[in-house]
Amino acid sequence: MINDKFYSRLQDVVGERNITRTPAILDTYAFQWGYEIESAQRGDEPSRFGQRPDAVVLPTTTEEVQTIVKICNEFKVTFKPFSTGMGPWAGVSEPGAIQIDLRRMNRIVEVDPNNLYVVVEPYVTNSELQAELFQYGLMHHAQGAGPQTSPLASHTSFVGPGFTSPYTGFSGRNLLGAEWVAPNGEILRLGSYEHTGKWFTGDGPGFSLRGVIRGWMGAYGGLGVFTKAAIKLYSYPAPKDWTWNISGTIPKYEWEVPKYWKLIVLNFQEWEQYESAFYEVSDHDVVMMATTSSSEGLAALFTDTKMEAIEVIFGGLLARTRRYFIVLIAAHTEREYNYRVKLIRTIMKKYEGEDLIEEGFISPRSAHYAETIRNMLGGHAFRFSNCFQSTHGGMDTVAMAVKLAQVNQPIKSKYIEKGVIGDDRGEGIWTTTYEGGHMAHLEVPTVYDGASKESCLGYAEYQDECNDVDLKQAYGMPFFIVGDKVHDYYASRTMDYPKYLRRIKAAFDPNGISDSSHYVSAKNKSNE
Amino acid sequence: MTLENYEEMMDGCVRCSKCKFLPQLQIKSKRFSHICPSIEYFNFHAYSGGGRMIMANALQKGRIEFTPEMLDVLYSCTNCGGCEVSCKWVYDLEPNEVIHELRVKAVESGAGPLPKHKKYIELVERYQNPYGEPSEKRPAWIEDDIKLDEDSNTIFFVGCTAAYRREEIALSTAKVLNAGNENFRILGTDEFCCGSPVYRVGDREKAIEIMKSNVELFKSKGVERIITSCSGCFNMLRTEYPRYVETSFEVVHISQLLETMLSDGRLKLTNEVPMKVTYHDPCHLGRMSEPYEPYEGEKVEILSQVYMWDPPKPERLGAGGIYDPPRNVLKQIPGIELIEMERICEYSYCCGAGGGVKAGFPDFALWTATERVQEAEETGAKGIVSVCPFCSTNIRDSLDYRESEMEYFDLTELVLMSLEGGE
Amino acid sequence: MNTSIHNDLSKIVGPDRVTDKQELLEQFSSNQEDDRTHPSLIVWPSSAEDVSQIVELANTKFFSLIPISSGVPRMSGTSTPKVKGTVILDLGRMNRIIRVDSKNKVAMVEPGVTFSQFLPELRKAGLRPLMPLMPKASQSVLTSCLDREPTTIPRFHWDASDPLLCTETIFGTGEMLRTGSASGPGSLEEQWASGQAQKNPMGPSQFDPFRLVQGSQGTIGIVTWITVKCEVAPEVHRVYLAGSETLESLQKFNYALLKRRLADEHFVLNARCLSAMLGVDTSDSLPVWTLVVGLSGHGPLAQEEFDYRLGDTNDIASETGVFLETTIGSITGDAVHSLLNTPSTEPYWKLTPYGGCREVYFTSTLDMIPSLYDIFLEEAEAAGIGRSRIGAYVQPTVQGVNTNCYFDIFYNPKVEEDIINMEKLVAAGTEQLMDAGAFFSRPPVTIRESVYSRSSPEVLNAMNRVKRIFDPNNVLSPGNLCFEEVFK
Numbered sequence A: 001m002i003n004d005k006f007y008s009r010l011q012d013v014v015g016e017r018n019i020t021r022t023p024a025i026l027d028t029y030a031f032q033w034g035y036e037i038e039s040a041q042r043g044d045e046p047s048r049f050g051q052r053p054d055a056v057v058l059p060t061t062t063e064e065v066q067t068i069v070k071i072c073n074e075f076k077v078t079f080k081p082f083s084t085g086m087g088p089w090a091g092v093s094e095p096g097a098i099q100i101d102l103r104r105m106n107r108i109v110e111v112d113p114n115n116l117y118v119v120v121e122p123y124v125t126n127s128e129l130q131a132e133l134f135q136y137g138l139m140h141h142a143q144g145a146g147p148q149t150s151p152l153a154s155h156t157s158f159v160g161p162g163f164t165s166p167y168t169g170f171s172g173r174n175l176l177g178a179e180w181v182a183p184n185g186e187i188l189r190l191g192s193y194e195h196t197g198k199w200f201t202g203d204g205p206g207f208s209l210r211g212v213i214r215g216w217m218g219a220y221g222g223l224g225v226f227t228k229a230a231i232k233l234y235s236y237p238a239p240k241d242w243t244w245n246i247s248g249t250i251p252k253y254e255w256e257v258p259k260y261w262k263l264i265v266l267n268f269q270e271w272e273q274y275e276s277a278f279y280e281v282s283d284h285d286v287v288m289m290a291t292t293s294s295s296e297g298l299a300a301l302f303t304d305t306k307m308e309a310i311e312v313i314f315g316g317l318l319a320r321t322r323r324y325f326i327v328l329i330a331a332h333t334e335r336e337y338n339y340r341v342k343l344i345r346t347i348m349k350k351y352e353g354e355d356l357i358e359e360g361f362i363s364p365r366s367a368h369y370a371e372t373i374r375n376m377l378g379g380h381a382f383r384f385s386n387c388f389q390s391t392h393g394g395m396d397t398v399a400m401a402v403k404l405a406q407v408n409q410p411i412k413s414k415y416i417e418k419g420v421i422g423d424d425r426g427e428g429i430w431t432t433t434y435e436g437g438h439m440a441h442l443e444v445p446t447v448y449d450g451a452s453k454e455s456c457l458g459y460a461e462y463q464d465e466c467n468d469v470d471l472k473q474a475y476g477m478p479f480f481i482v483g484d485k486v487h488d489y490y491a492s493r494t495m496d497y498p499k500y501l502r503r504i505k506a507a508f509d510p511n512g513i514s515d516s517s518h519y520v521s522a523k524n525k526s527n528e
Numbered sequence B: 001m002t003l004e005n006y007e008e009m010m011d012g013c014v015r016c017s018k019c020k021f022l023p024q025l026q027i028k029s030k031r032f033s034h035i036c037p038s039i040e041y042f043n044f045h046a047y048s049g050g051g052r053m054i055m056a057n058a059l060q061k062g063r064i065e066f067t068p069e070m071l072d073v074l075y076s077c078t079n080c081g082g083c084e085v086s087c088k089w090v091y092d093l094e095p096n097e098v099i100h101e102l103r104v105k106a107v108e109s110g111a112g113p114l115p116k117h118k119k120y121i122e123l124v125e126r127y128q129n130p131y132g133e134p135s136e137k138r139p140a141w142i143e144d145d146i147k148l149d150e151d152s153n154t155i156f157f158v159g160c161t162a163a164y165r166r167e168e169i170a171l172s173t174a175k176v177l178n179a180g181n182e183n184f185r186i187l188g189t190d191e192f193c194c195g196s197p198v199y200r201v202g203d204r205e206k207a208i209e210i211m212k213s214n215v216e217l218f219k220s221k222g223v224e225r226i227i228t229s230c231s232g233c234f235n236m237l238r239t240e241y242p243r244y245v246e247t248s249f250e251v252v253h254i255s256q257l258l259e260t261m262l263s264d265g266r267l268k269l270t271n272e273v274p275m276k277v278t279y280h281d282p283c284h285l286g287r288m289s290e291p292y293e294p295y296e297g298e299k300v301e302i303l304s305q306v307y308m309w310d311p312p313k314p315e316r317l318g319a320g321g322i323y324d325p326p327r328n329v330l331k332q333i334p335g336i337e338l339i340e341m342e343r344i345c346e347y348s349y350c351c352g353a354g355g356g357v358k359a360g361f362p363d364f365a366l367w368t369a370t371e372r373v374q375e376a377e378e379t380g381a382k383g384i385v386s387v388c389p390f391c392s393t394n395i396r397d398s399l400d401y402r403e404s405e406m407e408y409f410d411l412t413e414l415v416l417m418s419l420e421g422g423e
Numbered sequence C: 001m002n003t004s005i006h007n008d009l010s011k012i013v014g015p016d017r018v019t020d021k022q023e024l025l026e027q028f029s030s031n032q033e034d035d036r037t038h039p040s041l042i043v044w045p046s047s048a049e050d051v052s053q054i055v056e057l058a059n060t061k062f063f064s065l066i067p068i069s070s071g072v073p074r075m076s077g078t079s080t081p082k083v084k085g086t087v088i089l090d091l092g093r094m095n096r097i098i099r100v101d102s103k104n105k106v107a108m109v110e111p112g113v114t115f116s117q118f119l120p121e122l123r124k125a126g127l128r129p130l131m132p133l134m135p136k137a138s139q140s141v142l143t144s145c146l147d148r149e150p151t152t153i154p155r156f157h158w159d160a161s162d163p164l165l166c167t168e169t170i171f172g173t174g175e176m177l178r179t180g181s182a183s184g185p186g187s188l189e190e191q192w193a194s195g196q197a198q199k200n201p202m203g204p205s206q207f208d209p210f211r212l213v214q215g216s217q218g219t220i221g222i223v224t225w226i227t228v229k230c231e232v233a234p235e236v237h238r239v240y241l242a243g244s245e246t247l248e249s250l251q252k253f254n255y256a257l258l259k260r261r262l263a264d265e266h267f268v269l270n271a272r273c274l275s276a277m278l279g280v281d282t283s284d285s286l287p288v289w290t291l292v293v294g295l296s297g298h299g300p301l302a303q304e305e306f307d308y309r310l311g312d313t314n315d316i317a318s319e320t321g322v323f324l325e326t327t328i329g330s331i332t333g334d335a336v337h338s339l340l341n342t343p344s345t346e347p348y349w350k351l352t353p354y355g356g357c358r359e360v361y362f363t364s365t366l367d368m369i370p371s372l373y374d375i376f377l378e379e380a381e382a383a384g385i386g387r388s389r390i391g392a393y394v395q396p397t398v399q400g401v402n403t404n405c406y407f408d409i410f411y412n413p414k415v416e417e418d419i420i421n422m423e424k425l426v427a428a429g430t431e432q433l434m435d436a437g438a439f440f441s442r443p444p445v446t447i448r449e450s451v452y453s454r455s456s457p458e459v460l461n462a463m464n465r466v467k468r469i470f471d472p473n474n475v476l477s478p479g480n481l482c483f484e485e486v487f488k
C-alpha cells in the first residue's frame, strides 16, 4: 500500500481535487475489457475487474507529471500512465501502484498546416483532432481503436493500424517528435524541438531516440509518460468549401460525402486472384482504405444495427462473398477520381472480380463513409458482442497476410467447432495495407463470451495456438507479445531480442517503477 | 428492475469512454465534443456514465460499499442521459438506467440520497413541492385576465418550479393557451409535485406513491389531458409514470401544442421579434422523454456467441424525444432567426440542473450551465430559448454570473411577443 | 600490439584481407601530423560472422573500429579516425545484392553494394530506387540509407528513415540482431517461405533498433545487410522545370503539390548547383532558382495516370502562379531527367566546378529556407567566398513535413586561402544557421560539438545510455556524434 506521506506529496502536486484513493473511484480504474480472459486463466470466474490502483492522479502539465514520476522514484512506487485508458494494457498490474490519468492534458498545442504536423497532448481524441484539422483541409492517422481514443497514445505507445492506413500509414511511423517524461523523471524532447523550437522531425541529431521509446508495438506505458506528440498530417481529400455536415437523427445519420469518394468491395473467387489484385492496387497508392474482413464483418461494417446486419448476411451476402477487400477511393479532383476508379475497375476485371456494392449485396450509406473516415468501423464489431479480441497481427507483406489467413482458418474452425468462439467459419480476419501498399498486417478478430469461463479459456487457448503457429512457422510477431513471459517465449526464435529490451529498461528505468507488465522488466522475471 | 438484473449488462462495458462524448459522428469541434458534464467537471473516470456503471458493478459484486465519497460521485450526475445515447449507438448498454438503479439501491439501503435531497423530499411530502412553499401560494402567478375553463377535462399542470420560481413561464403559457382558445383549467392549490425530484435521486418508493396519488387526483378531477410547460413534469408524466402506474391521460408539452395551434391557424404570429436565437433542448423533453416500450423477451444465441433479444427489443436510442416542435414554432415567429448550437437534439448538452445536482452541487450546476451558455454565445445569437423552468433557472444563473449579454426566453414568452396584440 | 591484432584479424578474415600498407591507410587520415587520425590497419571482412568476431576482438584487445562501406571521395569526415590505433573495417567487399523482390518492391543488399551496381539490377526487376540526387558512383546504397540521406521523391518518403527497412546489425558488443520483421520469428529462409520480404522496419517488438543504428555514424552497430524499399518503375516519366527569382514565390506551389502526393522528383536547386549538376557553366543564364518536378505513370493505365498527375499539377501551378515548362533557356527537363535516379559520373559532380566542395546540410521546413539561405550567403561573402560559389539544393522530405537542405561551398582545394575561407564559412555559417532555426540532424564530425552543445543534458544522457547498451566499450567510431573520443 502507498503511505500517507507519499499520498500527500502527490496531493501537493496536483491539488486535492485531482487525486483520489476512494475505493469506489479506484475501482473504476480496475475494470477493463479483456481482463476476463486473464481472470479465467487464473481459475477465477471471468471478470473485467482486475488490479485496483492505490491512487489515481490527474496532472495537467508536463512539470506535474515529472514531479509525480520523481516522487514515485523516491518512494519506489510503480506508476502506469494512460491517455483515454481503453484495454487491459492501460491499467496497473500489481498492488501498490498508482495510475496517472492524463485526461486533463488535452490541448492541441500547435497545428502547422503547411509543414503538415500537429502537436497534441494525451487526451486530445481522434475525433476532436480530426474535427479541428478539417478546417485546414488536413487529417491525421487515427488508430482503429476508435474516434474516442488518443492519437498520442497510439503514436507514442501503442501499435497503430487504422482504417485509413493505406493513405495515412501506421502510428509509429507518423510520430515526428515527442515530449517524454522518462521513468527516472527526466524530461526529454526528441528531435528538432530542442534545437529550433519546432517539431518537424523527431530524429537526430545523430541516431533517433524514437528507437528507444516505442518500436513496432509501443511500450504500452512501461517506459515513462509521453506528454506531447508531434504527429504527421495528410491532405484531406475534399473540395475547399466542404464542411462536416451531418443530419438526421440517431441511428440514421446522413453525411455529406465529399464529391470524389467511392467505396468499392472487390470480390474474387480465389485467394490467388485476391492476392494479385491486392498487390496491384497497392502498387498505385490510390486508396484511402484497403481492408478485408469476413462476410459477417462486411455486413457489420455497412449496416446500423445487429438486426440489419443479420438480414444482410442471410440476404445473400454470405453466399456471395468469397475473397474480398474493400477500398475507399477518396480523391481530391475529378481527374484523380476518374483515374482511380478506372484503375480499380481495370484491376478488378483483370482478376475476374465483381463489386459487391454494385451487385447490390451490400449498400453503404452516407453515414458509413463518415464512419470510415472517423475511424468508427471497428466499433461495429461490438454490435455482435461486447467481447472480441484479435489473434495474430504479424506485419510485413500482403503475401504473408494471405498465407496466414489460410493457415488460420482450420485452427480457428477447430475452436468454433468446440463452441467456444464466435462462428465465422474461420473466415473472420482483418487485414489492411499501409503506406500506399508497402506493408500489410493480418489479425484475426475473434468473438467470445466474456461471461463464460469456458469461452474465455477457449479463446485464450486459441490465441496461444495462434502465437505458437506464428512462432514456429514464421508468420511474424503477433500483436500482444508483451510482458516478460511472452517475450521470453518468443526470444529463441527471434534472435533473443528481449535482452536488448531489458537493457533499455534498466538504463531508462533504474528503479523499475514504470509498470512493466506489458513491457519488460529489467530482470528476467519469468525465469526467476 | 434491480441492480442485479443489470449485472450482465454492466459486465459488458468495454470502458471505451464513448459515453463521455457526443455520438462520435456528431463531433464538429474539440471545444464542444463532450456530452457528460460530470466527467468534464470532476475528471475521474467514475464520474462518467460508464464509470458509474463500473461503480454499480463493483457494489453489486461486493467490492465496494456505499460511503459518503461514493455517494458524492453517484449524485454528481445530472441524470441527463447523454451517456446513454452515445453508448447505445454502438452497444447494448444503458448506463443512465444503471445510474438510476444505483441511486435506488442507495436509497433502499439507507445510504442515499444526500442530505440536501432528503431535505427537499421532506418538503415535497409536507408542502407538495420541493421549495417548501405553501400550497396556497401555488396559483399566485395567475393574473385576472387569464381565462380558465372549470369544465375542461384538460389541465395545465403548472409544476412546482414555474408556480413558485418561474412564474413568468406559467403566466405566458396560460396566455398563449388563452390566445389559441385552448380551454383548460388548473389544479390550483391541489396540484402536487410530479415527483421528479424524488424519483431522480433514487427514492423510487416515495416517487411511486406520489405518482399513484397524482393519478388518483387526476382521475378524481376528471382529467383526460395534461398540458405542461415544464420538461421535467412532462418527462415524469409521459415517460416515467406509465412504467410504474396505470395512466389514462394524454400528456402534451406546450411546444407540441403550440405547433398544433399554429398549424390549425388558431394562433397567428404577426409581430416581428427581430432576434437571433438559439435553442437549448432540455434533456427531459429531448432524449429522456422517449417512451419506454414495455418489453418481455429473452436473449437467444443466433450465431455462436452472438445473442439477440427474441422478440427484437425496442431500442430506446434517443430518437423519440421532442425535438422538432419547439424549433418549428420558433421558425414561425416573424423576425426570429434560429441558429443551432453544435450540441442539439438527442446529443444536446445538459443545462446542469437536473438529477438533484442543483441542490447537491450548486457549483457544478453553475459550471455546466456556463459551458452551455458559452456554446450558445458562440452561435452569435442574442437569445437563448428553451422550454423548461428548471433549465431556465440554471441558465439564468449562469447568464447573471457571466454577466452575459445574452437573454433567456421561454418559448412561450417569444410566442406571446409575436401574437397580435401581444406584449 | 599492432602485430598481434594484425595476426588476430588475419585469423578471422584471412591474411590477404588485412593490411597495414601506408598508402592505403593514408586515405583515411585527414591530418598527416596528427597520428591519432592514422588508422593502424584496414580489414575487409567477408561475412557477418567475420564482423562479429572482429568486434569481439576489438572489445578484448581494446582497439577502435571504423566501419566504412563506400569508396572515395569521403565528404563528411565521419570515417576519419579520432583514436590512435583505429582499425578500418572496410565492408566494401561484402557487396552482394542478396535479393530483389519485385512483387514486394524491396531489395536486400550488403554494405559494399554501390548505386552503380544496384540500379541495373533493380531495373531488370522492373523497380526503381528511392535514392539521393546524383550520389557518387561508388556510394554504398547501405550507407546512404544509414545516413538518412534525403531522396528525391518526397511522396514515397513516409518516414525520415525511408527507404531503409530491415537490417542485420552487429552491435558494439559483437552481438548480432536482425532488426524489424527480419528479427523473426524464424530464419530469413523461413520468413521468405511464409511470404515475408523484410518490409516492416519496426521492431522487433517494443523498440526500434534500426533507428538507433541509422544516423549513428557507425557508433552503435555495424550493418551487414539492409532491405531497402523500392518502387515500381514508371512507364511514362517526364521532368518539368520552373524558374524563379525567389524561393518564396515557389512556396505555395511546393506546399500544395507536396500535400497531394502527385509528383515524383520534387526539389529546388539554385543556379550554381544546377549548372554543376548539368556540368555546364551557364549559371549566369539560369534563373536564380529552378524547381524540378518529375511526373510519372505506371501499370495498366500508365499514360492516364501520367495525364491526371500532370493535369492536377498544372492546375496547382496556375493557382499558385508557377509555370511548369519542359525547357528553361538551354536547360531541358529531359536533360535533368537523365541525371535522376542514377549516380554521378566521374569525377563526382560537386567536385567538377572547383575541385572541392564542402556540404553544409541540415533539416528544416520549406518556409525557413529562404531566410537561412540569405544568412548563409551573407556569411559566405563575409568569409571571402563569393555568393556565386554557394550551391543550394532544397529537398522536401517526409512527404513535405520537412526539408533537407544542402548549402554547397565550392572551393579550390589547391588554394590555401580558399580552404581557410571555406572552413571559416562552415564554422560561422553553421552557428548562424543554427541560431536561425536550422536543425543539423546528421551532424558531421566537424560541427558535432557545436550541434550537441545545443542538446539538453537529458538528451545527451539518453544517447549515452543507448551507447552504453550497444557499445559499452566505445569500440565503434569513437568521437562521432556526442560520444567520447576514447574507448573505455
Ligand SMILES: Cc1cc2nc3c(=O)[nH]c(=O)nc-3n(C[C@H](O)[C@H](O)[C@@H](O)COP(=O)(O)OP(=O)(O)OC[C@H]3O[C@@H](n4cnc5c(N)ncnc54)[C@H](O)[C@@H]3O)c2cc1C
Binding pocket: A080, A081, A082, A083, A084, A085, A086, A087, A089, A090, A102, A122, A143, A144, A145, A146, A148, A149, A150, A151, A152, A153, A154, A156, A157, A158, A159, A160, A161, A162, A219, A220, A221, A222, A224, A225, A226, A227, A378, A379, A518
Ligand atoms: C475495438 C478495438 C479496436 C482496436 N483496434 C485497434 C486498431 O485498429 N489499431 C490499434 O493500433 N489499436 C487498436 N486497438 C487497441 C487500442 O489502440 C489501444 O487500446 C489504445 O491505443 C487505445 O487508445 P487509448 O487512447 O485508449 O490508449 P490508452 O489505453 O490510454 O493507452 C494505451 C497504452 O499506451 C499507454 N499510454 C497511453 N498514453 C500514454 C502516455 N501518454 N505515456 C505513456 N504511455 C501511455 C498505456 O499505458 C497503455 O498501455 C483496439 C482496441 C479496441 C478496443
Ligand code: SF4
Binding pocket: B035, B036, B037, B038, B039, B047, B048, B049, B050, B052, B076, B077, B078, B079, B080, B081, B082, B083, B084, B096, B350
Ligand atoms: S447522465 Fe449525464 S451527467 Fe450523468 S453520467 Fe450520463 S452523461 Fe454524465
Ligand code: SF4
Binding pocket: B012, B013, B014, B015, B016, B017, B018, B019, B020, B049, B050, B051, B053, B086, B087, B088, B091, B093, B095
Ligand atoms: S458505458 Fe458504454 S460508452 Fe461508456 S465506457 Fe462503457 S461501453 Fe463505453
